[in-house]
Amino acid sequence: MKLNVIVPLCALITLTQQAPSSETCFCEFTNSERAFPHDKLSTAEDSASRCNTNITPQKTLELESLMLGLERRLPRLEEDVATLEREDDGELYGVISLQVVQNELADIMELITRLNNTTLEHQRLTHVTTTKLKDLKAEMQELETFDTMQVVRGKLDNQRLRTDLDQCRNTVHDSTNTSNSPQVSQGDCPHGQFRNISGPRVSTAGEYPGSYKYGAWGRDPKPEAGKESWHWLVLLTSANKHSNYVRLYSSLSALIGGVSTPGNVLIHTANPTTNTIQGPNVVMYRGALYYNCYNQDEVCRFNLTSKTVANMKLPKGTRYNSKGNFCHLDECYPFTDLDLATDESGVWVTYTTKQDFGNLVLSKVEDDEQLRLGQTWYTSVYKQGVTNTFMVCGVLYATRFVDKETEEIFYSFDTTTGKENFNLGIFIRKMYPNILSLNYSPVDQMLHAYCDTYMVSYKVLFS
Missing domain, CATH: 2.120.10 (Neuraminidase)
Structure with missing residues (x-):
């Protein structure tokens, strides 16, 4: 009895395998979205990282320190020159005062050289950074066009809302603390x-x-x-x-x-x-x-x-x-x-x-x-x-x-x-x-x- 059941099934399977396919079915998938340019995003991240590395508060402080140093040295030089004019008798005192003035001038020239080098470096850095930032802004604006689901924009909106909420809370807190005084x-x-x-x-x-x-x-x-x-x-x-x-x-x-x-x-x-x-x-x-x-x-x-x-x-x-x-x-x-x-x-x-x-x-x-x-x-x-x-x-x-x-x-x-x-x-x-x-x-x-x-x-x- 079992054999009679198995044989017809085997015959059916064979028949199905031997039957030629009269039509071919194709399922075509078309993606309307552009491929996200991950390489551009990586380039933008690298550029931002380099900007953060190159532009530091220490660079500004270095220039400010040199300027203050120069401002301090110039009045001192004027005092030393005035001393030279008072003491110059053509002999010993004039020679000593002249040596002091020469030392001050050497220090000032060194400061000016460092200041010029620092200023030129800052100008070069400013020019390069400005160009990089313009390129980076254009790249980020292009990358924003891929945000068709408004995910990034939504996050930015949420961040702004959180900032406004924090400011509102601080205002309420401050007004509560000062409500009982005329401060x-x-x-x-x-x-x-x-x-x-x-x-x-x-x-x-x-x-x-x-x-x-x-x-x-x-x-x-x-x-x-x-x-x-x-x-x-x-x-x-x-x-x-x-x-x-x-x-x-x-x-x-x-x-x-x-x-x-x-x-x-x-x-x-x-x-x-x-x-x-x-x-x-x-x-x-x-x-x-x-x-x-x-x-x-x-x-x-x-x-x-x-x-x-x-x-x-x-x-x-x-x-x-x-x-x-x-x-x-x-x-x-x-x-x-x-x-x-x-x-x-x-x-x-x-x-x-x-x-x-x-x-x-x-x-x-x-x-x-x-x-x-x-x-x-x-x-x-x-x-x-x-x-x-x-x-x-x-x-x-x-x-x-x-x-x-x-x-x-x-x-x-x-x-x-x-x-x-x-x-x-x-x-x-x-x-x-x-x-x-x-x-x-x-x-x-x-x-x-x-x-x-x-x-x-x-x-x-x-x-």
Whole structure:
């Protein structure tokens, strides 16, 4: 029975295999999309990578450093030539002075040669990079035409939406924090736009002329009732590095005349010790002194009424103990790692961290009952190319040393928009070579500078 079933099946299979095919069926597939040019994408990625490698902040800093070096050497050469003219008696003194001038000229010629080479290299690099960027833009625009499913465009739209959402959240957060106080919000300046600095309005040696090179002075933007005209002074009395008290004056005239009332308010009897002052960059706000705590990467707040100290730890990697100072070509200012500042909106702190490669970091200090760090911004300006910073209406300003008579406000960072400006060109006429601390007072729109044992003030001019 089984055999009878198998035989017909075998016959059927054979018949099917032997039957010729009368028609051939073709399935034609046509791809309407162009083949994606992966080689062009790879070329564009390589070009972008080379641009990132060739264009670095260090190249700009190199040119700026050479320019500043030349600016410093030329006045020195003029002084040496004047000395030669005074001392030239045709004999020994003239020969020595001439040798000094020749050495200065040789150094200047070397600087000019390096500057010319660097400038030519920058011009070549700019030309090449501009051409590459134009080509890269054209290639990317061509590659965008392959995005028929709008995937990349959708991602970009989503990214923009996320950015707008973050800004909205920050705005709500800031308005919540300031809703109970009359403080001016960041970027909203009641005085107008910061335009310039006046000449020196006040210059005084105070009570201790020539005694303490490093220090700071100013006014409390939010003083207690009855203390609206008070001024404060901090002198680094221990090796130009540390202090353990703040000195108070009932008025500006009292400070100039050296009449201190009520006198010193001690943080601690020892100097230095835990929670005493380290470095000159201190400020007063709401009856409390803000400063860099001794031997710590922390901000201290000393309440002058209760005599209590609150501490706030800065982010991990923050440089302290004179490892992240303000500098210019000739020297660095020791223990200026942290710079406290006040403006219309409160207290701020600038510092550097290991992970930010020495660039300035700016944070808002929230002066609640519990001292804490608020929002943080990251800048592109290198700390050691800066001599001081201060805040005006939520905008960070940085200065640099030009010469013994001039300091330049060259940089700004707007915390509202995130925009940086490296070319402000606002000059401060100095009465003494070094501005060792700089504080803005929103009470009277004055800049209070401590300069080589002298106290000097300037008026901030708004449009």
